[in-house]
Amino acid sequence: MTLVILSLAFWIAATLFNIWLAKSLWSDSRWVRVFVPTLFGVTVIVVWEGLVRGLGVPGVILPPPSAIAAEFAASTDVLWVDFVQTFVKGALSGFVIGTGAAFVTAIAIDRSPFLQKGLLPVGNFVAALPIVGTAPILVMWFGFDWQSKAAVVVAMVFFPMLVNTVQGLAATTLMQRDLMATFSASYWQTLVKLRLPAAMPAVFNGLKIATTLALIGAIVAEFFGSPIKGMGFRISTEVGKLGLDMVWAEITVAALAGSAFYGVVAMIERGVTFWHPSQRK
Numbered sequence: 001m002t003l004v005i006l007s008l009a010f011w012i013a014a015t016l017f018n019i020w021l022a023k024s025l026w027s028d029s030r031w032v033r034v035f036v037p038t039l040f041g042v043t044v045i046v047v048w049e050g051l052v053r054g055l056g057v058p059g060v061i062l063p064p065p066s067a068i069a070a071e072f073a074a075s076t077d078v079l080w081v082d083f084v085q086t087f088v089k090g091a092l093s094g095f096v097i098g099t100g101a102a103f104v105t106a107i108a109i110d111r112s113p114f115l116q117k118g119l120l121p122v123g124n125f126v127a128a129l130p131i132v133g134t135a136p137i138l139v140m141w142f143g144f145d146w147q148s149k150a151a152v153v154v155a156m157v158f159f160p161m162l163v164n165t166v167q168g169l170a171a172t173t174l175m176q177r178d179l180m181a182t183f184s185a186s187y188w189q190t191l192v193k194l195r196l197p198a199a200m201p202a203v204f205n206g207l208k209i210a211t212t213l214a215l216i217g218a219i220v221a222e223f224f225g226s227p228i229k230g231m232g233f234r235i236s237t238e239v240g241k242l243g244l245d246m247v248w249a250e251i252t253v254a255a256l257a258g259s260a261f262y263g264v265v266a267m268i269e270r271g272v273t274f275w276h277p278s279q280r281k
Helices: 002-023 030-054 065-074 076-111 113-127 131-142 146-169 174-182 187-222 231-240 244-272
Strands: none
Touching: 002 030, 030 065, 065 076, 065 244, 076 113, 076 146, 076 187, 076 231, 076 244, 113 146, 131 146, 131 187, 146 187, 174 187, 187 231, 187 244, 231 244
16 A cells, blocks of 8 residues: 555656646746656656555556566567567558558549549548458458558558548649649649648648558557467467566557657658648747
């Protein structure tokens, strides 16, 4: 019970300190913006450790962070192999193929009113299909290796990226397009010099959505068939063996990889769309 009280006291003290920092004169400084979420994360880990150990929660229900960290350190070789199989081969390749194909398709739809009226409704229907239904079919079609996981990722990221890009291409006003026409600009000149730059905020919204969907799709697809490696494979097998420490270690790798992936895309977005009001401080 002492650990429970200490962890709750730490949580209260950290919360009050964060509130004070958020209202202080240094609230807009970079170190405060980094320190506040860092302290929040440390608080979650400390409270988790204290409550689990203090209340005697069994490890098969919820292991403490220290046990997860020990398993992580002891299984880095396995975790690396699983990371390469799921993220690099499955999620990243599917992300590139799916978002690239969606971008090209969006430009084709923009050129063709027939495709805009016919393909987008079908795309919305396909996007609503549950992954647990489509993943086993794609695994049967493309095999048990990473190619089938990439196919699942393509199916998941294609239509969100497509819809955002089509909306972005329509973001320019009629007056702006008329101005390009008065300069005798062709469709492709208008697209490159006006419409694509204006569409970049919506395009990057689609890319950021796709970063989260890609890793989820690759992991879930591995539940339905995989070689003896991969995050989804490891999670499903370790759950069957009640190895929750390893399961949480895999979840940690997935969370770090997904956050880093999202952060890289967001960093590129800030460089490309520096002119947009959302990027101004």
